[in-house]
Amino acid sequence: MKNNYIPLKVNREFGGIISVYFDFFKQNIKNFTNVFISYNGIFLIGLLITSYLLVSGFIGMIAQESGQSPFAENIGNEQEYFIYLGIGGFLFFVIFLGVAFLNYSLSTSYMIKYVETKDSNVDKKDVWQYAKSQFGNVLLFVLLLIPIYMVYFIIAVILAIIPLLGFFAQYIVQFFLTAWVGVSFFDMLANKKGVTEALGEGWKLVTGSFWKSIGVNFILGLLLGLLLMVALIIPGIIIGVYTFHVVENDVDYTNSIVSTIVYTLGLSIFLIIAVYGQCLSQFINGILYYALHEKTYNENTRAKIEQIGQND
Template sequence: MKDNYIPLRVNRDFGGIVSVYFDFFKQNIKNFTNVFISYNGVFLIGLLITSYLLVSGFLGMIAQESSNNSFGNGNEFEQDYYIYLGVGGFLFVIIFLGVAFLNYSLSTSYMIKYVETRDENVDKKEVWELAKSQFGNIFVFVLLLIPIYFVYFIAAIILNIIPLLGFIAQYIVQFGLTAWIGVSFFDMLQKKKGVTEALGEGWKLVTTNFWKSIGVNFILGILLGILLMIALIVPGIIVGIYTFHVVENNVDYSHSIVSTIVYTLGTCIVLIIAVYGQCLSQFVNGLLYYALHEKTYNENTRATIEQIGQND
């Protein structure tokens, strides 16, 4: 056993889960980032291309609307911008589904291997092999998220009609749904279960510990959001300063290579950080899963007692 290993299969209360999350984060952030970059290369390139298409389309549309350009064939150029936006939007949806498919798998597999090896230096190849072995179930799981979230969006619209209470209820449902999906996904990979069986187990664990599940996702969701906002400060300042320069000097941004590069890189950085944040949020539900599972079944506690008995 490594001295610096952080035991995760422990029945922790709300404060304990929040505290151990940041201990796990600090210890594993460097190694997991290496895993993330290694297996997200294609998607990162795809996000860069998507950012270029979306930025080109938006800049052109804004310039067209504000009459900053004097085109001979305005309708033709406007049609080109719609094509950029359409293709960029389509690629974004495809890449988003691919990212959800991959990174939910990587973050979950990483934490499972961390527990199995009891070592912070998790082998990225082992992480990939575990995720790859469950790709069939993962794919079905991701597909099931489409109708699940469709029902959620309908419920959210209905709840938002109700003043104040509906707004609060909508967020309770949102964080409950996040906990259910995250815990279910973790159970599927940890126990190698089928999709419906894992969703049933996740439902049982979350509903029997409902407010703990809501609270953990709410508090850590806010803290992670602040952390990601801090990461965006530097690129945000750069883009803001450049935008001020564009406005003050009447730069023809729709035809400027520099403008396209600056806004494309800025958009791409935002998307990459959002994708990375998705992985960090799944770590939240991984810790929640281990805490709730141990509280319900006491598997680790019983194994420890049995080991003590054998040593005696």
């Protein structure tokens, strides 16, 4: 066992989960980033193409509405902008599902292999093989999320009608759903269960520690969001300064290759960081899963007691 290994199968309270998340994050961020880049190449290229289509469509529509486009009165050209937006939006939806399919698997498999090997230098090939072996269940799970989130959307709309109380209730439901989905997914991969069985187990674990599950996802989700915002500061400043330059100098952004490149790269960076943040958010529920599972079943504690008895 490596000396720097962080035991995750421990019944931790709220503060302990927060603390161990950042310990795990600091120890594994470099190695997991290598895994992320290695197996997300096609999606990163897809996000770049999607960004180009969306940016081209939006710039064209803005120019059309403001009358700055040389084809401002050309209806066919306006339809072309709509086509760009339509294709870009469709590709984004497909890539989003693909990213959810892959990265939920990678981040969960990484943590499972970390616990199995008790080593922070997890082999990316082992992570990929483990994730690949579960792709059937993962695909079914991701597809099942569509009706689940549709129901959540309906509930959120209803709660939005209720002043103040509905606002808080909406966020409670949101973070409960995040915890339930994340913990259930982790249970499915860790124990190689079916989708419905894992969702049932996840429901049992999360409802058994309702406020802890919600609190952990709220606090760590907030802190992770702030961290990702910091990562976006530099590209945000560059885009902001360039936009100011465009406005002040009346640059013809509709025909400027530089404008298209700057905004395409800016949107791509934003989407890639959002995808990466999705992986890091699943680490939250991985640590939560191990804490709740140990609290419920005491498997690791009993194993240690049995081991002490054998040594005696």
